[in-house]
Structures are given as structure tokens and as C-alpha cells.
Amino acid sequence: MTADTRRILVIGIGAGDPDHLTLAAVKAMRRADVFFVIGKGEEKSGLTDLRRDMLDEHVPGPYRVVEAEDPWRDRTPQDRSRYASAVDDWRRRRADVYERLIREELAPGEHGAFLVWGDPSLYDSTLAILDDIRGRDTVAFEHEVIPGVSSVSALAARHRIPLNQVGRPVHITPARHLADRVGEGPAETLPDDGDVVVMLDAHQTFTRFTGGDLWIYWGAYLGTPDELLVCGPVSEVADRILEVRAEARARHGWIMDTYLLRHHG
Numbered sequence: 001m002t003a004d005t006r007r008i009l010v011i012g013i014g015a016g017d018p019d020h021l022t023l024a025a026v027k028a029m030r031r032a033d034v035f036f037v038i039g040k041g042e043e044k045s046g047l048t049d050l051r052r053d054m055l056d057e058h059v060p061g062p063y064r065v066v067e068a069e070d071p072w073r074d075r076t077p078q079d080r081s082r083y084a085s086a087v088d089d090w091r092r093r094r095a096d097v098y099e100r101l102i103r104e105e106l107a108p109g110e111h112g113a114f115l116v117w118g119d120p121s122l123y124d125s126t127l128a129i130l131d132d133i134r135g136r137d138t139v140a141f142e143h144e145v146i147p148g149v150s151s152v153s154a155l156a157a158r159h160r161i162p163l164n165q166v167g168r169p170v171h172i173t174p175a176r177h178l179a180d181r182v183g184e185g186p187a188e189t190l191p192d193d194g195d196v197v198v199m200l201d202a203h204q205t206f207t208r209f210t211g212g213d214l215w216i217y218w219g220a221y222l223g224t225p226d227e228l229l230v231c232g233p234v235s236e237v238a239d240r241i242l243e244v245r246a247e248a249r250a251r252h253g254w255i256m257d258t259y260l261l262r263h264h265g
């Protein structure tokens with residue numbers, strides 16, 4: 001690495017609570033010359049505001065903010081292979097945007113930062129996209145990752161539970177994968193090979209599990225003033241979650257929720 005190498009900082013900023021920003025994240029933010037902010041559209045502008053507030057509070061400056069629009073992504077319901085190719089296609093176009101930002105907006109020797117929601121290692125495309133750009137050999141850069149508090153850690157903390165039961169595994173899955181695993185229609189319960197954290201659930205997959213031994217620890221807008229928490233046996237609280245979730249989603253125009261499904265034998 002030489003003095004004129006472009007450097008990218010991928011900084012986890014926590015999943016909603018500004019106090020979850022780590023000291024390492026603040027130090028990294030202060031090293032950045034440029035912050036790249038990828039817009040997610042009107043409905044999630046609150047998330048962009050949160051990033052701006054963090055910069056105002058922790059970075060004395062001077063720094064630049066460069067905004068870019070997130071490329072359009074086909075979100076129409078699809079089978080597994082069409083879904084994978086829609087995601088691939090969107091990632092490629094996102095990589096085009098990131099590549100242009102690094103090449104045109106970051107001078108050799110400067111530090112550019114991506115402020116990543118939660119932890120960059122968990123269901124976030126930034127690291128894969130940077131690898132893709134490196135493979136293109138069009139712009140040289142080094143990158144560094146600063147971990148953040150994930151929504152999964154925030155969920156466990158707010159419900160005051162450990163993620164795993166003693167000596168047992170815990171799985172983290174996108175809802176789509178869980179739904180594929182249990183197939184069509186209601187399922188009595190999950191195979192008891194550990195507890196399951198479910199993310200990215202647009203279809204309330206938990207309602208498929210009707211058996212009495214499965215508990216849900218559900219959280220939405222974790223760490224924000226709008227936070228919602230519900231827990232109990234799925235068979236007893238599923239309707240309440242559906243109601244609370246629908247009302248909150250209508251009011252805010254968007255929702256992010258995560259939950260743990262736990263066998264209480």
C-alpha cells in the first residue's frame with residue numbers, strides 16, 4: 001500500500017440506535033474524506049437522516065458527502081432461480097455505481113467510507129460488491145471493515161435473552177430460505193435442530209408455525225424511537241404481531257423486523 005492508494009472504510013453503524021455506534025466506528029468516520037450515501041428512496045429517508053445525524057454529531061469535518069441512487073431492483077414475486085438472477089443483476093448494477101464513486105469521487109490517497117446498516121458481515125452486499133469491483137481491475141483500492149451492532153444483537157438485547165440455548169446451535173436465515181425449507185401450507189413446527197433468527201421477512205413466515213412449543217421473540221424498528229417488541233408462543237401472539245406490524249407499516253411506509261423462533265420443549 002502506498003500513500004496514493006485509495007482506501008475504503010466499510011463502517012458498521014448499528015441497526016438504528018445512534019448510541020450503538022462503536023468507538024472504532026467513530027474513529028474510522030473521522031479518518032474519512034468522503035462519505036458515500038446510497039439513497040433507498042423516499043420511504044427510507046429516515047435511515048439516511050440517521051446517518052447524517054451521526055456525521056453531524058461525531059465528525060468535526062471537513063468532509064464531503066456524495067449521494068447516489070440505489071439502482072432499481074425487480075421485487076416482483078419470483079421462483080428461486082429468477083429471484084437469484086434478479087439479485088445478481090441488481091448487484092452488478094450496484095457495483096457499477098460503487099465503482100464510479102470510487103474512481104471519480106475519491107482521489108488517490110483519500111479515504112472513502114460506506115456507512116453500513118447494522119454489521120457489514122450480515123445480509124449486506126457492500127463487501128461482495130467491493131470484491132466484484134476489485135475483480136474488474138478498473139480501479140485499485142484497499143478496504144477495511146469496522147464491525148457494527150447487528151439487528152440480531154439488538155433483538156436479543158431488547159428481549160433480554162441469549163441467542164442460543166445452552167450447548168445448542170442457532171441459525172440465521174432469510175425468511176425466503178425458511179419458507180422453502182418448510183414447503184407450502186401451515187407447518188406444525190420447525191425441525192428441532194436449534195433456534196432460528198429470521199431476517200428479511202416480507203411475508204410473515206412465522207404464521208406458518210402453529211404448534212404450541214414454538215416461541216417467537218419479534219422486534220421492529222429496533223433501537224429507534226418507534227421500536228416494537230412482542231414475544232410469546234407463536235400460536236398465541238402471531239395475530240397480535242400481524243396487527244401491530246400492519247398498522248406500523250402503514251403509518252411509516254416501510255418496516256424492518258427480525259425475530260427469533262425458539263423451541264421451548
Ligand SMILES: C[S@@+](CC[C@H](N)C(=O)[O-])C[C@H]1O[C@@H](n2cnc3c(N)ncnc32)[C@H](O)[C@@H]1O
Nearest residue numbers: 015016118119150151199200221222256257258
Ligand atoms: C439487508 S438486511 C441488513 C442487516 C444488517 N446488516 C444487520 O446487521 O442487522 C435488512 C434486515 O435486517 C433486519 N433489520 C435491520 N435493522 C433492523 C431494525 N432496526 N429492527 C429490526 N430489524 C432490522 C430486518 O430483518 C431487515 O429485513
